[in-house]
Amino acid sequence: MKIRVGFGFDVHKLVEGRELWLGGIRIDHVMGLLGHSDADVLIHAICDAMLGAANMRDIGYHFPDTSADTLNIDSKILLRKTNGLISAKGYRIGNIDATVCAERPKINPHVPAMKACLADILQTDEDNISIKATTTEKLGFTGREEGISAYATVLIEKG
Template sequence: MRIGQGYDVHAFGEGDHVVVGGVRVPHERGVLAHSDGDVAIHALCDAMLGALALGDIGQHFPPTDPQWKDADSRAFLRHCRELAARDGWSLSNADVTVICERPKIGPHAQAMRETLAADLQVDAGRVSVKATTSEKLGFTGRGEGIAAMAVCLLTRG
């Protein structure tokens, strides 16, 4: 077994939506990011890469590389799944927590679970997506950005 954890954060900027867990969520702001800024997928990728002892998402998809400009983060997640499979690992389960005051994640959580599970080629019952606020404290509480944490368990086979 291998366990990994990840964390990601993006500030809000211009835009009319955010992408979280591979799902476009309407919002009065977008995120400042080189790719699509999907904090849930970025945190999950870091968790998987950590479990594999393969560094972090920035090493695999550097923000200085123009090919990743506005990239769909779902491609990053599929890459991490392929790296795991190459070495004989598969996802046992993943748990993702999105931290923000707005947008509300709950109405979209099931679609996020299904999207992440599809990219990871596992049953949606192995992927949890939940949300919390920071009770109006810190940058997420002030509505300045969005964050996510993720934990995963990889097993052989």
């Protein structure tokens, strides 16, 4: 069996007038993330990690923010397509370890729903997906609630 590991990172600005989507679910909050798509930082970080592990460049290469095809797209679609890309090379998800960094809203109450959503899209067991939450103790852009970031490490397997 061949295994590979990839790392992904994403950040988006918080703004009024947008819905907040994280891990494929909508979270009630006074602000949402600004982006060409629905700006789901968690899914974007996971996609980058998957693509990196498979040596397939990054999410912007496959789904550019200059394309009308990806304007306002649901990031769950991008994750499904990314899974298809790595599957075409013979890989499947081994496990995902991800962290969302936000002051508000609190992420932990939403983790079970995120895991269920991601596991369904990736056709893997929820036990293969770890989602953690942290803050920056009110430091930096995250601490000032100007944006949310996410980090992901993904192990993929072949054979």
